[in-house]
Amino acid sequence: LLRGWQPTAKPKPEAASKVKMLDEAIDAYLEEIEAGRKPKTHSAYKTSLGYFFESTGNKPLNKISRTDLLDFVVFLRDDKEQAPRSCWNKFSNLMSFLKHHDITGKSLKIKAHDWPKFVEEEPEIYEQHMLDKFFAACDEEELLLFEFFQQTGMREQEVIYATDRCLDFANCTVSVKHNPTHKWTPKMYKERTVPVPKALMSKLKQMLVKRGKGGLLFPT
Numbered sequence: 001l002l003r004g005w006q007p008t009a010k011p012k013p014e015a016a017s018k019v020k021m022l023d024e025a026i027d028a029y030l031e032e033i034e035a036g037r038k039p040k041t042h043s044a045y046k047t048s049l050g051y052f053f054e055s056t057g058n059k060p061l062n063k064i065s066r067t068d069l070l071d072f073v074v075f076l077r078d079d080k081e082q083a084p085r086s087c088w089n090k091f092s093n094l095m096s097f098l099k100h101h102d103i104t105g106k107s108l109k110i111k112a113h114d115w116p117k118f119v120e121e122e123p124e125i126y127e128q129h130m131l132d133k134f135f136a137a138c139d140e141e142e143l144l145l146f147e148f149f150q151q152t153g154m155r156e157q158e159v160i161y162a163t164d165r166c167l168d169f170a171n172c173t174v175s176v177k178h179n180p181t182h183k184w185t186p187k188m189y190k191e192r193t194v195p196v197p198k199a200l201m202s203k204l205k206q207m208l209v210k211r212g213k214g215g216l217l218f219p220t
Contacts, residue, residue, distance in 0.1 A: 019060045020101075022053060029097055038185070048093035051080060061101055066108045069094070073116050084118035091116050144203055145218050148174075152194050158186065162217045164208055168193075172201050182216075 026049045034042045055075040056068045069091070076082045076090055095105060126134075131150075135143055149159060152174050161179040168175065175193045176186050186192070204217070 019062065021058055021060055022056070022064070023058050025061050025101060026050075026053060026097070029100060044089070045093050045097070048090040049097055051076060051090060052094050055079075061103065064098070064103065064108070066110055066114070069108065069110060070114060073114075076116070084116060087116035088118050144207060147200060147203070148218070151196050151200050154194065155187065157184065159218060160216070163215065164213045164217060166217070167201070167204060169201055169205060172196055172198050 030042065030046055030049070033045050052072050055072045056064070072094065073087060073091060076087045082090065095110075098104070098108075135146065138146060145159075148154075152159075154162070154174070154176060158176045161182055161184040162174070163177075163179065166175045166177050167173075173193045173195050175191060177191050178185050
């Protein structure tokens with residue numbers, strides 16, 4: 001007050017934020033995916049974004065355009081000879097990456113028809129006579145493995161990482177459980193229990209009596 005009025009010091013203008021380049025953004029995004037998602041998911045994103053980088057080259061994120069994405073679809077189809085469903089998956093992974101950086105399909109003016117197209121095919125159904133012929137060609141170990149697949153409806157990796165602690169002989173159930181020894185978790189991180197026929201449980205019990213408990217049910 002004794003000095004009188006003093007003009008307020010003007011704040012210094014902040015340094016212009018550094019424009020993020022595509023290669024830096026991809027590396028940072030893949031680090032996040034690796035830290036919080038499964039290895040298979042990380043591998044899929046790494047491949048998809050690697051292809052996009054190969055297609056468009058290194059450029060600022062804010063310079064990515066609709067044309068770059070359309071060229072990417074052509075690159076996947078013609079240069080990488082990807083199947084239609086694979087093209088769609090990789091395009092979807094790219095869109096998730098861009099959305100993570102606040103770049104949306106709307107801002108890029110991406111239309112529904114810009115996405116790769118694929119035909120959703122119905123799964124092949126095996127008739128009983130085909131299954132009978134298949135099972136007849138299996139040896140004892142193969143027969144139990146494929147009966148386990150058929151009668152539990154479990155996914156491939158769920159069977160790969162199943163152990164004897166997944167079996168409940170008293171209630172005739174098989175559980176999909178987290179396998180920390182092999183660093184594997186179920187899809188969506190959800191465990192579940194499946195009721196199965198007594199005949200299958202009896203075969204599994206005989207296998208464990210012969211081989212001994214511990215470890216994977218179907219090691220290779």
